[in-house]
Amino acid sequence: MGDIIAIASQKGGVGKTTTAINLGTSLAILGKQVLLIDLDPQGSIATSFHLDEYEISYGLYDIIVKKVPLAMAIMDIGLENLEIVPSNIKSEEEEVELFTHSIKPKLLRSILGPLKDDYDYILLDCPPSLGTLTINALTAADSILIPVQSEYFSLKSLGKFLRTIRNISLKYNPGLKFSGILITMFDKRLNKSKEIVEELRQNFKDIIFKTLIPRNSKLSEAPAIGKPVALFDLGSPGSLNYFRLAEEIIS
Amino acid sequence: MGDIIAIASQKGGVGKTTTAINLGTSLAILGKQVLLIDLDPQGSIATSFHLDEYEISYGLYDIIVKKVPLAMAIMDIGLENLEIVPSNIKSEEEEVELFTHSIKPKLLRSILGPLKDDYDYILLDCPPSLGTLTINALTAADSILIPVQSEYFSLKSLGKFLRTIRNISLKYNPGLKFSGILITMFDKRLNKSKEIVEELRQNFKDIIFKTLIPRNSKLSEAPAIGKPVALFDLGSPGSLNYFRLAEEIIS
């Protein structure tokens, strides 16, 4: 029975897409069947695997607005146990249409229902906002994983975001649990970073992952190479820590 | 006659808020009258100056939805020549209301019109999305400043974002010009960063700022201190480069 995990944060640039790609790959290498769905109109999942627009037949826009069956948008990208559904919003008209299109919060949940048994994990990469797509993701998910940078802005916006999640969950998905809070881009040379990690560990001790992801140049270079870090530098701290996270989630 | 500059990017975490705060402060220290408006429901501008919710009487929500005059929301934060309008969206209901509220794209333009002569620069800090608030900002602005991280995702999403801006400008604001593309968080130790800067300089040579902002720990610590970098470490690379940017914009 597949576990749907929404990777979400209203704060931008905290490592949602990087976590979706590298956690997904680690779970796949550990033998789990994984589906990665890109709910962000920026389409960073496709960018990470160097997929061009002409290689994508169907994507998120077709599924949500044109009612194309999700199964037609699932792509095999040559990695065992890992498939993706790209976000192929081509124009700003399509994007505005998606935002303003009166999409019911339970739409994605009803689309993913019949698919849950085909995968061990379905990961949803969310955009940095509280719009329709993120609400759909929080309504469809079994649990939520929140990446947080070890920076002041991220720390400060976390409290409000947790309140928002509780509101959305009460309204649309009372069964939503926490997968956890993941500290990303940790720089052990900065004192402020260490202070923020301490504060996060104290305030959220029950829901914070033991694994933390260090700032690591291989993780930021991976999108330029077109492969997850595990496939070109398995031993790097970026790759090893995402494996540890995968093991923490499985257990 | 005030110049309205929208600081916008659909990519999250590229330094929009950091640029709004530090460019605003630098322009104010150089003697320009500056108004900083927070269009992001996350409210990072207020967080940067350690303003609590009870200190804020009116904000963005009141102006847009409750039609409170903008002048009532302008706050003096003790910095000469710099005033701010915070974003005080308290709940997710208010936020969803803002997104779904059928706000006309020209609303902000009509609100800012009577104020333009009171300031030399009005800076608009945008959220990381293409929703109603960003479209309002692009419709109200005279020019747009786009922060871009020297990272692959940022580089790849720039082309699409520029096409989107052209569409929005044709529809709602044909006079919109480029203030420029600003490279942020540049790390001279990473080869990939240098390659990306080279590529940006070649592809966008007419609209890219000469000044680039290095990755600098003082800039990421400033929000925790509650002051712009120029007010506690004037000589740091973070502060000096935002001064150079301010001079480049003035000339």
Ligand SMILES: Nc1ncnc2c1ncn2[C@@H]1O[C@H](COP(=O)(O)OP(=O)(O)OP(=O)(O)O)[C@@H](O)[C@H]1O
């Ligand atoms: N641990 C890390 N070390 C170094 N760089 C990282 C790390 N994690 C992510 N990055 C880089 O930081 C940038 C932001 O990460 P990413 O795009 O994954 O965040 P996001 O939350 O998905 O952003 P958005 O809000 O735009 O969707 C990217 O350029 C990415 O390559």
Ligand SMILES: Nc1ncnc2c1ncn2[C@@H]1O[C@H](COP(=O)(O)OP(=O)(O)OP(=O)(O)O)[C@@H](O)[C@H]1O
């Ligand atoms: N030049 C820099 N050097 C080091 N850290 C920086 C720099 N610029 C910004 N930061 C830090 O990086 C993080 C992201 O910056 P910021 O919040 O300004 O981006 P943003 O584009 O406004 O994000 P959002 O998309 O969420 O609105 C913040 O924690 C900030 O303190």
Ligand SMILES: [Mg+2]
């Ligand atoms: Mg992302």
Ligand SMILES: [Mg+2]
């Ligand atoms: Mg911001």
